Amino acid sequence: MRIVFMGTPSFAVPLLRKLAREHDVALVCTRPDAVRSRGKKLEPSPVKTAALELGLPVLEANRMTPEVQDRLRAVEADVFCVAAYGCILPDPVLTMAPLGCVNVHASLLPRWRGAAPIQRSILEGDAETGVSIMRIGHGVDTGAYCAQASCAVAGKTADELTSELAELGGDLLVETLPALADGTAVWTEQDEALVTHAAKISKAELRLDPAASATDNVRRVLASSDAAPARCEIAGRPARVTAAACGAGCPDVAPGELVVQAGRVFMGCADGSLELLSVKPDGKREMDAKSWAAGQRGERGAWGRLE
Known part of the structure; x- marks a missing residue:
């Protein structure tokens, strides 16, 4: 399967590596180099670093400009796979690939929509959390999901849980893509009565x-x-x-x-x-x-x- 991958932080790296082993990742889209640590030097995103190690072409963008969209369109990908990219995707991008855009979200939707699902699950004392493969829509993490996988939360740090969910999400995404391709994926709309919001941690x-x-x-x-x-x-x-x-x-x-x-x-x-x-x-x-x-x-x- 021909794929455009969009992601930025370390959470997205295991997903990229797993996809690259199984599919043709034709382009990796990530946010531009930025000051990411206490130093003042510009640093590449973890996804950019991993993509270059894998020999994959990289497109850096923090906005979906017409030029960026032209580059994405030229790839002629079957599907766009997204994981913590950090950029709003407009309708032309969401519908550009035949199989659309799927996002790997680090929670068991509809619980913990938003920016900090992992930390919120820890702070609230959730027994379990997980990952969801979902469609990207206009709202924040409001799309239907077609696959989920879970893991325990208790006693794990945010870093430990992030690493575990990244591996879980990568495996689940690879397992789910064939069902997307042959049309057998079953989509579940989120129950609005069960929604919780994961606001950024202050x-x-x-x-x-x-x-x-x-x-x-x-x-x-x-x-x-x-x-x-x-x-x-x-x-x-x-x-x-x-x-x-x-x-x-x-x-x-x-x-x-x-x-x-x-x-x-x-x-x-x-x-x-x-x-x-x-x-x-x-x-x-x-x-x-x-x-x-x-x-x-x-x-x-x-x-x-x-x-």
Whole structure:
């Protein structure tokens, strides 16, 4: 099958690689080089890097201009496959290929339409999430879907879950394309009564808070990223918490209290305690809790929400 692939972040890379093994990926469309890390240098998207490694032609575009559409049309693809491209596709593009445009969305639609389905599934404590192969329409993730696959959420970080869903989505897309080609794919319209929306995560949402439950604070740590890290003030200094767990077998710790016991660090929450496993104080390297505790004076202190 002749395919145009559209994607930008690391989530889309396993999908591209799996498609390239099974089909003729005639063109890869991705967003242009941009400042993607803390440095000031322009960097290619993960999809562009992977496409060049695979020897595939790349088209960089952040808008579907007439010139871009002419390039897409000239490919004469059977289908357009999209995964987190980050660009609105106009009607001429949606109908350009005989089999249309299909999108790999990282949720079990209609749950978690929108920009941050993976983080939202973690924050809400969903038991499972997954991927959906869906038609692209005019609304945000509103199209019918023809295939879904699921996986467990509990205990996984956003990065771990993203990687797992990317592999799952790539396998599902490859399995689904033959049904698209022969017309046997069965499309299911989304039940609007079950829709939830996955708005972009704000930094404020992931600030740890002694007034929240230990479980909610752990979920914030799991859902955090470089763009929106889980942060708080610990022993008078701002820091990013990079790993934590609900405190099992810990002493009684009041909300906002910090207790160091035998190299373990417990932070009091509304309903118990959070055990700090690793932390990155501002201006310092990331370290495990035992190393951090070794630099503290006394066994009790305080922690709080950053404003």
